[in-house]
Amino acid sequence: xxxxxxxxxxxxxxxxxxxxxxxxxxxxxxxxxxxxxxxxxxxxxxxxxxxxxxxxxxxxxxxxxxxxxxxxxxxxxxxxxxxxxxxxxxxxxxxxxxxxxxxxxxxxxxxxxxxxxxxxxxxxxxxxxxxxxxxxxxxxxxxxxxxxxxxxxxxxxxxxxxxxxxxxxxxxxxxxxxxxxxxxxxxxxxxxxxxxxxxxx
Amino acid sequence: xxxxxxxxxxxxxxxxxxxxxxxxxxxxxxxxxxxxxxxxxxxxxxxxxxxxxxxxxxxxxxxxxxxxxxxxxxxxxxxxxxxxxxxxxxxxxxxxxxxxxxxxxxxxxxxxxxxxxxxxxxxxxxxxxxxxxxxxxxxxxxxxxx
Numbered sequence: 001x002x003x004x005x006x007x008x009x010x011x012x013x014x015x016x017x018x019x020x021x022x023x024x025x026x027x028x029x030x031x032x033x034x035x036x037x038x039x040x041x042x043x044x045x046x047x048x049x050x051x052x053x054x055x056x057x058x059x060x061x062x063x064x065x066x067x068x069x070x071x072x073x074x075x076x077x078x079x080x081x082x083x084x085x086x087x088x089x090x091x092x093x094x095x096x097x098x099x100x101x102x103x104x105x106x107x108x109x110x111x112x113x114x115x116x117x118x119x120x121x122x123x124x125x126x127x128x129x130x131x132x133x134x135x136x137x138x139x140x141x142x143x144x145x146x147x148x149x150x151x152x153x154x155x156x157x158x159x160x161x162x163x164x165x166x167x168x169x170x171x172x173x174x175x176x177x178x179x180x181x182x183x184x185x186x187x188x189x190x191x192x193x194x195x196x197x198x199x200x201x
Numbered sequence: 202x203x204x205x206x207x208x209x210x211x212x213x214x215x216x217x218x219x220x221x222x223x224x225x226x227x228x229x230x231x232x233x234x235x236x237x238x239x240x241x242x243x244x245x246x247x248x249x250x251x252x253x254x255x256x257x258x259x260x261x262x263x264x265x266x267x268x269x270x271x272x273x274x275x276x277x278x279x280x281x282x283x284x285x286x287x288x289x290x291x292x293x294x295x296x297x298x299x300x301x302x303x304x305x306x307x308x309x310x311x312x313x314x315x316x317x318x319x320x321x322x323x324x325x326x327x328x329x330x331x332x333x334x335x336x337x338x339x340x341x342x343x344x345x346x347x
Contacts, residue, residue, distance in 0.1 A: 025266040032259055041248040050247075054254050058261075065262050133240035139232065158237035186226045193229070 009034050011076070018077055021068045028065060031077060036061070039081050042160055042170075046089045046126045056088040079169030082162065086170040093121035120148045123155055130159040138200055142192035150185035157182055 009017075014034075020027035039060055044053040063084050067073045073080055127143065134140045143151065156167045168178045222230050241248075338344075 023266075025263040028266075029259060029263055032262060036250055036255055036258075040250040044248040045244060048247075054250070054258075057250070057254075058258050061258060061262060065265065129244055130237065130240045133243055134232075134236045136232075139236075154233065158233040159240055161237055161241070183223070183226070186222075186229060190226065190229055 009078075014077060018068055018073060022071060028068060031068075032061065035078065035081055038078075039085050042082060042085050042162075043089060045129060045159065046122055047092060048125050052092065056085065056092060060084045060088055075169065076165055078163070078166050082166045082170040083172070089122040090115070090118045093118040096121065116148065119152065123148070123152055126155050126159055127151060130155060138196040139189075139193055142189055142196045145192045145196070146185070146188045149181075150188045153178075153181045153185040154189065 009031075014031070017027045017031050021031060036057070040053065040057045043056050043060070044050070047053045047056060060081060064073075064077065064081055067080060068077070131140045131143050134143065143154075146154075153171065156162055156170055160167075160170075162170060164175060164178065168175055171178060171181070173181065
């Protein structure tokens, strides 16, 4: 499984830019130019309204800038950005379900399976778009039947094509856990595919 | 993720990190990769930020370094439709980090400014009305033969 992909910005170079960006706007500008298209794309694949996608992207980069300037960045900048972006999408889904006052953290009001439902809503658009690009009808249907957690892993891996570290950050998992989840998701999908195929026969 | 996921044995070979995929899953892996690439191509236009947004957000973020007012306005004028472009501020000065952008922008912003002041427009309108009244009056009194 080709989980290791080529980094678009060399890790050493990125670390130097992050260190410089504490005080140097040009350094942050370079990081911004590198990550904006990728982070915006990640959000826009899940939020179909352009204005909302821009709002969530702006919030993500504002948060990242604060972390960079406060020297409070846990891990890589890319991983941090994807983690914040993924959280922003789920929070937006929470706010779309019910009114949450500004300034209140949406997750603080979660009850029961609110988080799971919000995550499902947050990946609805991505699931639709990904499924639309799948050639085989049975595979398309199988994608809809697997558990939401498995579908999220597959979307991150195949639809977003994130690098491993970024995928781990977006899912809140370490590398080993991510690999295990990916294997399980593929097995789950293969089982659903076999079921759909036998149903169609 | 469930807590028991961490440290659980894989169902394929490898140590759990970048492990090769089990042979029976490879065709599915390949099909999903191809589908993902196709989906990204299909959505490409919709998932790219506009230049307007990219420049505006960049200016706002970098503007926080100098503690300036968010720098969005100068950048917004670059790509906003001309009819909506506000008149430039006379006192606007480029920041050091944005010199190149502002140098290109300012002439275009200046061209978007109205060519006549508001008071001059009203003066012209008043003169046109007065001329019309004089002509109507002259026609009415017979000063101008019909």
